[in-house]
Amino acid sequence: MDPTWHAGYRGRKPRAPRVRLFAVDPGKSPMRVSRDELRFDFAGARFRLPRDRALLAWIVDQFLYGEVTGIQVGHWLYGAPSLEAATFFARQASEELAHVRVFLRIHALLGTTPGPPHPVVRFLSTGAMGTDYAEHVATEMAVGEGLVLAVFQALIDTVDSPEIVRLLEGAARQEERHVAFGETETVRLLAERPGLADDLLGANLLTLLALPRLARFIQRRLGTEHEVLRHTEPFLAHVVQLTELRLQRLGVLRAALRDLGWGRRARLLAGAFFRHQLNRFRRPRRLTDTYLSDPLLRRQPSEAAE
Ligand SMILES: [Fe+2]
Ligand SMILES: [Fe+2]
Numbered sequence: 001m002d003p004t005w006h007a008g009y010r011g012r013k014p015r016a017p018r019v020r021l022f023a024v025d026p027g028k029s030p031m032r033v034s035r036d037e038l039r040f041d042f043a044g045a046r047f048r049l050p051r052d053r054a055l056l057a058w059i060v061d062q063f064l065y066g067e068v069t070g071i072q073v074g075h076w077l078y079g080a081p082s083l084e085a086a087t088f089f090a091r092q093a094s095e096e097l098a099h100v101r102v103f104l105r106i107h108a109l110l111g112t113t114p115g116p117p118h119p120v121v122r123f124l125s126t127g128a129m130g131t132d133y134a135e136h137v138a139t140e141m142a143v144g145e146g147l148v149l150a151v152f153q154a155l156i157d158t159v160d161s162p163e164i165v166r167l168l169e170g171a172a173r174q175e176e177r178h179v180a181f182g183e184t185e186t187v188r189l190l191a192e193r194p195g196l197a198d199d200l201l202g203a204n205l206l207t208l209l210a211l212p213r214l215a216r217f218i219q220r221r222l223g224t225e226h227e228v229l230r231h232t233e234p235f236l237a238h239v240v241q242l243t244e245l246r247l248q249r250l251g252v253l254r255a256a257l258r259d260l261g262w263g264r265r266a267r268l269l270a271g272a273f274f275r276h277q278l279n280r281f282r283r284p285r286r287l288t289d290t291y292l293s294d295p296l297l298r299r300q301p302s303e304a305a306e
Helices: 003-007 053-079 083-110 117-126 131-157 160-191 197-222 227-249 262-279 287-293
Strands: none
Touching: 003 287, 053 083, 053 117, 053 197, 053 287, 083 160, 083 287, 117 197, 131 160, 131 197, 131 227, 160 197, 160 227, 197 227, 197 262
C-alpha cells in the first residue's frame, strides 16, 4: 500500500488519481490585446430601457446567430492536433451553447423574441470558417472571437441594465479564454512554420476590409441619431486597429496595415483564396490518426496521474 496515501486516509474511499489533461492551459494565458485596450470611449452614451428595447433586440439577434455558429467548434474535436486541444474544444462547445442561452435570457428580459441575423453578420460568421486548423485558431478564434469580444465589451460599457451586463460579463470572460487559446496556438504554429504568416494575413485581410462596410450597413439599418450608434464608425475603426495590433503581436503582420500596397494585398487575398480551395480537397489528419503519438499518451505514468 502506498504509505503516503495511507497517512492521509481518514476512513474515506481513496479518490481516483486526477488526470491532468493540460500541461499548461493555453486558454488561461492572458490575451495579446488586453481588456483595457479593447475598450472604446462612448463618452457616457447609453442604451436605455425601455426606450431602446427594439434596438437591443436586433443586436441580440446578431449575437445569437454568432453563438449558434460558435457551436461549430464541435467540428474541431475530431480534427484537433492533440487530445489537449480537443479537450479545450469540448469545453468551448459547452460554453458556446451556454452563450446561446445567455442571449435567449436577454431576449426574455427585454420582452422580445429572436429574429434572423443581418446578411453581413451571417457572412462574417459562416463565410470566414477556417478550412484547416491554422485558419481556425488564427481567423476564427484569435481574430473573429477577438472582434466579438470587443463588441461584448462595448455592450457591457453602454447597456443601462445591471442584469443584462452581469450576463454579458460572464460570457465575455469565457470568450477571453477562447481568444487566448487561438492566439497561443497561432504563435505555436508560426514558430513551427514561419511561412504560414502570409497565408494567415491573407485569410484575415478580407475581414479587415469588410469591417468599414459593416459600419455603413449598420448605420443604414439603425440610423445615426442614437447616442451610442452615432459612434459606430469610429468604434469599428477602433476594432480594425485592435485587430491590426493583435495580428502584429502574433507575428502575422510585420508592418502597418496601411503600408501594405494594393498589389501585395491582392496577392495575399489570392493566395488565401487558393489555399482555402485547396484545403477542401485535402484529407485532414484526425485524432484517430494521431492519438498514439499524442504527448498525453507519451507522458510517464507518474506525470499522467498528476
Ligand atoms: Fe460565445
Ligand atoms: Fe467563443
